[in-house]
Amino acid sequence: MSGNPFHLGLFLQGSSVQAWGEAWTGHIGTSWMVPDLFLDVARSLERACFDYILLEDSSYVGESYGNSREVYLHNGLAVPRQDPSVVATMMIAATSRIGIVPTFATFAYPPYLLARLMSTLDQVSSGRAGWNMVTGSSDFAARNFGLDGLPEHDMRYEMAEEYIDLVSKLWDSWEPGALVADSESGMLIDHTKVHQIDFDGRFYKSRGPLNSGPCPQGRPVIAQAGGSARGRAFAASNADTIVASTNGPEGMKAYRDDVRARMAASGRNPDNCKVLFLVSPIIAETKEDAQRVKERRAALNAAQVDRKLAFLGKITNIDFKQFDLDAPVGELKTNGHQQTLDEFKRKAGSKTLRQAITEHSGDGGSVPLIGSPDDIASQMAEAMQHAGGDGFLLSLPNLTRRTLAEIEDGLVPALQKRGLARRAYGHTQFRDNLLEF
Numbered sequence: 001m002s003g004n005p006f007h008l009g010l011f012l013q014g015s016s017v018q019a020w021g022e023a024w025t026g027h028i029g030t031s032w033m034v035p036d037l038f039l040d041v042a043r044s045l046e047r048a049c050f051d052y053i054l055l056e057d058s059s060y061v062g063e064s065y066g067n068s069r070e071v072y073l074h075n076g077l078a079v080p081r082q083d084p085s086v087v088a089t090m091m092i093a094a095t096s097r098i099g100i101v102p103t104f105a106t107f108a109y110p111p112y113l114l115a116r117l118m119s120t121l122d123q124v125s126s127g128r129a130g131w132n133m134v135t136g137s138s139d140f141a142a143r144n145f146g147l148d149g150l151p152e153h154d155m156r157y158e159m160a161e162e163y164i165d166l167v168s169k170l171w172d173s174w175e176p177g178a179l180v181a182d183s184e185s186g187m188l189i190d191h192t193k194v195h196q197i198d199f200d201g202r203f204y205k206s207r208g209p210l211n212s213g214p215c216p217q218g219r220p221v222i223a224q225a226g227g228s229a230r231g232r233a234f235a236a237s238n239a240d241t242i243v244a245s246t247n248g249p250e251g252m253k254a255y256r257d258d259v260r261a262r263m264a265a266s267g268r269n270p271d272n273c274k275v276l277f278l279v280s281p282i283i284a285e286t287k288e289d290a291q292r293v294k295e296r297r298a299a300l301n302a303a304q305v306d307r308k309l310a311f312l313g314k315i316t317n318i319d320f321k322q323f324d325l326d327a328p329v330g331e332l333k334t335n336g337h338q339q340t341l342d343e344f345k346r347k348a349g350s351k352t353l354r355q356a357i358t359e360h361s362g363d364g365g366s367v368p369l370i371g372s373p374d375d376i377a378s379q380m381a382e383a384m385q386h387a388g389g390d391g392f393l394l395s396l397p398n399l400t401r402r403t404l405a406e407i408e409d410g411l412v413p414a415l416q417k418r419g420l421a422r423r424a425y426g427h428t429q430f431r432d433n434l435l436e437f
């Protein structure tokens, strides 16, 4: 099957040890502090003409499982996590076209600091910076920043609306043309075009102007992943790209249609925001080889139920250790990632917790992709045709130089052959490449 090109991104699970205990990870346990692997990831995916790499982040050591940090530290579950701004900067320096999207949570970065940091990243990358705007999901993280806990879920989005309003005003505090750099007159900056903002909101306050100067893109690309109704409303008003984890081609279509309708209702052109669906392809030489990889992964997941529950518990703030593994999944509530928990409960039905988490960990994301590069290219084309657009965010449970080669040298050429992936970047700036098709 061939068709129109779609967008591609990578979901990099934090600046950290990506696949501890997996094959083909070399000396990752001792070499992770220097991010050579991430620089190789950035160069490889730029050769593959990916739109962007999203660097996931959280700012605490997990301890939701049995009130202990042991399972997280012992197995390297979302720890260590280096500050994404530093790793993003290094990835920017190693590339020249791909978009780099670090995650910064609104509760952890005061708006002025964030606006300054993002404008700096946009400048040093010549217009390739994006911001994965998250509101946070853990009281443990909040306490690291001197708060007692996070505000309630919908209130976080209300605060985020004000936050984005404020940082946008800071980015706009330099009018176009403010930078003069005229050696004849001696004027570097025209002071009449740089403005104080005097923002005084319900939650945030800032005087301005921004002292770091304007963003080459006007403002950085905004990425968002709001799965709940409130989150989608926020993303529809503010995001240039949405990263979504949904269920099957029907779910993909429903999600995208919903976001596009919300955008149209709020006066935005729906084509100005690209929805990328989270997927976790299993790529091998043949269908049969890929099936064997899947079976090995399933066996591993079944043997690692505690780790998988600890991971789910970290993002939903639920201590799954208190539950009987062989009893049905009961009533669960969260002030964390609502959509993730809703999906987990929906798929679990009357299954036991053990069955539910084993299947949840191996389900491959929004749509299962498995087989040879050609098989997967066809599966992606089919799902995209059904959803209507706009692309995929690839997440590799075992990111290594070997699995990276499966993407750059296997999957992407198969997509390019069908006209489904770009062969060259059309523009120098990130947002322009996102809006190219």
Ligand SMILES: Cc1cc2nc3c(=O)[nH]c(=O)nc-3n(C[C@H](O)[C@H](O)[C@H](O)COP(=O)(O)O)c2cc1C
Pocket (backbone or CB within 6 Å): 011, 055, 056, 057, 058, 103, 105, 132, 133, 134, 135, 136, 137, 225, 226, 227, 228, 229, 230, 231, 232, 243, 244, 245, 278, 336, 337, 338, 339, 340, 393
């Ligand atoms: C692909 C993807 C990437 C995400 N990355 C992060 C992240 O790096 N840090 C974070 O705190 N939350 C992250 N989230 C969680 C979202 O910010 C959000 O909390 C989640 O999608 C649930 O949405 P809801 O709060 O509207 O229910 C991510 C979600 C998805 C689907």
